[in-house]
Amino acid sequence: MRKLSLVALALGLGAPAAAFADGDMPRHNVPSSPAGNLVVELCDGETAMEVPGAKPGDSLTRDQAQQVANALMDEWRRKHPAAAWATAASESRDTEPGATIAQNAPVGAQKTTTEQVQTYGAFTDRDRAIWQASTAQLVAEGKRIFHDAAALGGTDGISCDMCHPDAANTHPETYPKFQVQLGRVALLRDMINWCVENPVRGKPFADDDPRLKALEAYIIAQRRGVTLDYGKH
Numbered sequence: 484m485r486k487l488s489l490v491a492l493a494l495g496l497g498a499p500a501a502a503f504a505d506g507d508m509p510r511h512n513v514p515s516s517p518a519g520n521l522v523v524e525l526c527d528g529e530t531a532m533e534v535p536g537a538k539p540g541d542s543l544t545r546d547q548a549q550q551v552a553n554a555l556m557d558e559w560r561r562k563h564p565a566a567a568w569a570t571a572a573s574e575s576r577d578t579e580p581g582a583t584i585a586q587n588a589p590v591g592a593q594k595t596t597t598e599q600v601q602t603y604g605a606f607t608d609r610d611r612a613i614w615q616a617s618t619a620q621l622v623a624e625g626k627r628i629f630h631d632a633a634a635l636g637g638t639d640g641i642s643c644d645m646c647h648p649d650a651a652n653t654h655p656e657t658y659p660k661f662q663v664q665l666g667r668v669a670l671l672r673d674m675i676n677w678c679v680e681n682p683v684r685g686k687p688f689a690d691d692d693p694r695l696k697a698l699e700a701y702i703i704a705q706r707r708g709v710t711l712d713y714g715k716h
């Protein structure tokens with residue numbers, strides 16, 4: 484396999500993090516490579532890397548894409564030595580929809596589950612099973628897209644999981660909050676779209692795009708039980 488050598492691109496000091504081009508949301512203002520190579524920028528709107536030997540529009544293999552993702556994250560960690568960034572899935576919780584935290588806790592820590600076998604109002608357990616199955620389906624679809632560069636509409640082969648294993652470090656519970664790279668208060672979906680544009684180098688999804696809904700569902704599902712704390716940094 485072709486070995487990638489990665490070069491951090493020196494960004495012009497004072498360059499705006501984002502350009503306000505089409506529409507309301509800012510877009511990445513990615514520096515261009517003098518050699519015409521592919522340049523990938525991180526979700527921070529600051530850290531960019533040139534990928535020698537690859538041109539914009541070239542899709543990397545999964546291994547190569549992971550190398551680029553790792554190199555970008557190395558650079559980001561150098562800039563933020565104090566930042567906590569989970570590298571494993573331990574931060575996230577992959578649980579079934581409708582389950583309570585107690586039900587997902589290890590045996591012994593479980594509370595009674597009588598609530599689960601009762602009918603609730605006019606709804607039966609069968610209704611609830613159907614609701615849970617359809618919710619699980621949406622979450623599974625989001626998981627698939629999150630792990631699949633092509634499904635994300637990406638052009639460089641990088642997918643979200645390469646830096647956010649099991650959606651770790653996405654912190655959906657902290658939205659809405661002010662995001663410096665966007666220069667505004669953002670919803671989770673704004674941040675998803677920003678990261679779809681870079682580092683994935685795809686086109687941001689329309690608000691009603693089923694892929695955006697699925698991604699949102701998956702990311703939120705991974706943080707079950709975490710207290711909502713909008714505006715938190």
Ligand code: HEC
Binds near residue numbers: 641642643646
């Ligand atoms: C190459 C590594 C990389 C990839 C790939 C990546 N991200 Fe990120 N992401 C980061 C980093 C680093 C940050 C923190 C940026 C900062 O400093 O604010 C971040 C931040 C975020 C945040 C904000 C987290 C918070 O604490 O508020 C969300 C949400 C997010 N990414 C979602 C995604 C999604 C969705 C994708 C795929 C479309 C994706 N990211 C792809 C590295 C990556």
